[in-house]
Amino acid sequence: MSHTYRPVLWNKNKYWYDAVLIVGVTLYLLVFLKLAPEFQSVTRPVDVPIQRMRAFGSCAFLMLTVILCIGPLARLDRRFVPLLYNRRHFGVLTCIVALLHLRYVLAWYYSFSPTQDFVALLTSNTSFGQLLGFPFELFGIFALIILIILAVTSHDFWLSFLTPPVWKTLHMGIYFAYASLVAHVAFGYLQDVDNPLFALVFMGGALLVVALHVVAGLKESATDGHRDGEAHQNWVPVCDVDEIANKRGRVVILPNDERAAVFRYDGKLSALSNLCAHQNGPLGEGRILYGCVTCPWHGFQYRPADGRAPAPFTEKLPTYRLKLEGNMIFIDPKANPAGTYVEPVLIPEENAS
Numbered sequence: 001m002s003h004t005y006r007p008v009l010w011n012k013n014k015y016w017y018d019a020v021l022i023v024g025v026t027l028y029l030l031v032f033l034k035l036a037p038e039f040q041s042v043t044r045p046v047d048v049p050i051q052r053m054r055a056f057g058s059c060a061f062l063m064l065t066v067i068l069c070i071g072p073l074a075r076l077d078r079r080f081v082p083l084l085y086n087r088r089h090f091g092v093l094t095c096i097v098a099l100l101h102l103r104y105v106l107a108w109y110y111s112f113s114p115t116q117d118f119v120a121l122l123t124s125n126t127s128f129g130q131l132l133g134f135p136f137e138l139f140g141i142f143a144l145i146i147l148i149i150l151a152v153t154s155h156d157f158w159l160s161f162l163t164p165p166v167w168k169t170l171h172m173g174i175y176f177a178y179a180s181l182v183a184h185v186a187f188g189y190l191q192d193v194d195n196p197l198f199a200l201v202f203m204g205g206a207l208l209v210v211a212l213h214v215v216a217g218l219k220e221s222a223t224d225g226h227r228d229g230e231a232h233q234n235w236v237p238v239c240d241v242d243e244i245a246n247k248r249g250r251v252v253i254l255p256n257d258e259r260a261a262v263f264r265y266d267g268k269l270s271a272l273s274n275l276c277a278h279q280n281g282p283l284g285e286g287r288i289l290y291g292c293v294t295c296p297w298h299g300f301q302y303r304p305a306d307g308r309a310p311a312p313f314t315e316k317l318p319t320y321r322l323k324l325e326g327n328m329i330f331i332d333p334k335a336n337p338a339g340t341y342v343e344p345v346l347i348p349e350e351n352a353s
């Protein structure tokens with residue numbers, strides 16, 4: 001399959017998405033800086049530079065928490081799918097906010113040190129042998145390096161250059177960044193909490209991310225139709241025709257653990273690989289628009305019968321054979337080469353004349 005560099009064009013939704021993001025971040029920072037003085041401990045007041053550092057640090061942490069919640073939420077409820085668009089802009093903005101957090105950390109903690117600030121940062125705490133006072137900054141540095149790599153490679157050019165599977169694996173690094181941030185906060189701020197509200201928000205956010213991933217994973221394994229195909233000469237049962245709404249898809253996990261997406265449209269059924277050629281988006285969660293399977297992530301389109309993008313585009317996907325026994329759909333788990341035409345299966349009731 002060829003992956004040519006084709007930038008995703010700007011549209012009205014993208015401008016709105018980015019505007020809402022920027023307004024949301026600005027409001028959070030303003031409200032934090034306005035309210036933080038009211039909540040601080042009377043015996044240990046915190047000055048403005050530290051409040052700024054906390055405002056940007058907590059904002060970046062919460063942004064990453066929301067980013068990681070969007071995926072499982074979209075798998076649990078389709079109404080969240082539009083939030084998947086532009087997640088990359090969300091990530092880049094998170095990296096910028098995290099860099100501003102570092103700027104305030106350096107400006108405050110190391111500004112009176114005769115040593116160069118980055119050197120001071122790396123050498124001022126070397127208590128590696130103890131939990132209380134562990135140099136938690138290192139976890140922040142590790143997370144920030146990952147965020148920078150992901151932000152720099154977020155452009156479509158890198159997706160095309162690295163190929164979607166490598167790019168996707170690289171961007172899974174966001175989970176390591178998040179785990180490292182949880183450690184950064186747990187070994188840092190949470191060891192000397194001066195406001196239980198912040199502690200609750202941080203811990204609640206991290207628990208929410210884990211819980212949503214577990215629930216979405218359980219739901220997928222229960223509904224994806226992973227069934228044993230042996231009893232049907234290797235044809236794998238998918239589901240009842242009526243379980244797929246018109247112009248919608250259904251994901252099925254095949255015995256080799258690949259995923260296919262079965263679509264119902266205009267009284268017919270067709271199946272394609274579930275992985276979009278653009279960025280491996282989940283095609284089975286998309287819908288048929290203008291006769292084409294439309295990826296829910298950035299809108300790449302494919303004809304359901306041959307898996308080919310309509311001209312002038314050239315992407316193509318593997319296709320699968322289907323058959324109907326009564327109302328039950330079966331899929332042949334052996335994928336056809338990308339772009340192979342497969343005659344759609346007709347749904348008898350909808351084609352009776």
Ligand code: HEM
Pocket residue numbers: 053054055057058059060061064098101102105109121137140141142143144147181184185188189
């Ligand atoms: C070079 C990287 C980093 C360094 C050196 C660093 C340093 C620090 C320091 C010194 C604190 C303690 C602030 C205090 O006394 O209250 C802190 C707290 C925190 N940091 Fe970082 N940090 C880094 C990266 C990050 C990143 C990438 C994030 C989030 C994406 C982050 C999120 C937080 C949060 C949520 C807190 C706790 C709340 C707060 O006190 O601000 N940090 N960080």
Ligand code: FES
Pocket residue numbers: 276277278279280281282295296297298299300
């Ligand atoms: S993953 Fe981008 S359009 Fe499908």
